[in-house]
Amino acid sequence: ETGVTQTPRHLVMGMTNKKSLKCEQHLGHNAMYWYKQSAKKPLELMFVYSLEERVENNSVPSRFSPECPNSSHLFLHLHTLQPEDSALYLCASSQDKLAGVSEQYFGPGTRLTVT
Amino acid sequence: GENVEQHPSTLSVQEGDSAVIKCTYSDSASNYFPWYKQELGKRPQLIIDIRSNVGEKKDQRIAVTLNKTAKHFSLHITETQPEDSAVYFCAASSRASGGSYIPTFGRGTSLIVHP
Secondary structure, eight states: OOSEEEEOSEEEEOTTOEEEEEEEEOSOOSEEEEEEEOSSSTTEEEEEEETTEEEEOTTSOTTEEEEEEETTEEEEEEESOOGGGOEEEEEEEEOEETTEEOOOEEOOOEEEEEO | OOOEEEEOSEEEEETTOOEEEEEEESOTTOOEEEEEEEOTTSOOEEEEEEETTOSEEEETTEEEEEETTTTEEEEEEOSOOGGGOEEEEEEEEEEOTTSOEEEEEOOOEEEEEEO
16 A cells, blocks of 8 residues: 555554554655544644654543654554544645645544444 | 534535535634635545635635635535535634744534435
């Protein structure tokens, strides 16, 4: 698969588990994003890594922890999640320049179920 | 921060009719306005975008208009076809303090085109 890939595609975890979601982009972009997609809030931005800056949505609980070791890889570390965290987690990338930003390319998502 | 309102939440049309989806935004500094289409079970994909220095853009049956003074932009789809059925998201991007572009998405419009 080219473009933006995500693993795993499906994940079921208990509330006491620790897991990580992985995203990789093969587009040479310099910005990566995590979104949560649920019926309540269709596309909620969680974290952004761009131009060596990390921006986060202040409403995201600390049980979600992002990591971006380089411009091609992005992780979302999960621990002690709650059932309301069940959702589709989408990764995206774009080319962010001081003169403007390009469209976002989304990955296929990880369907997370917290039991 | 930015706030994007999108209407309607559901739009049902007959094949061949036109469909219009409207969004308003609050941050006058926003300068990039993309529209994404998400088919059932698939990832969002860009269908058209507009930057703040342009008032209108057209691509075959799809057009977007932007009114910066009123802070609203609209998606127009003409001669709708059943394959246009999907959820459509608008977004407005503005710069964070460190220079990164931060997109804020609308809540989405579920478009249903009846054959």
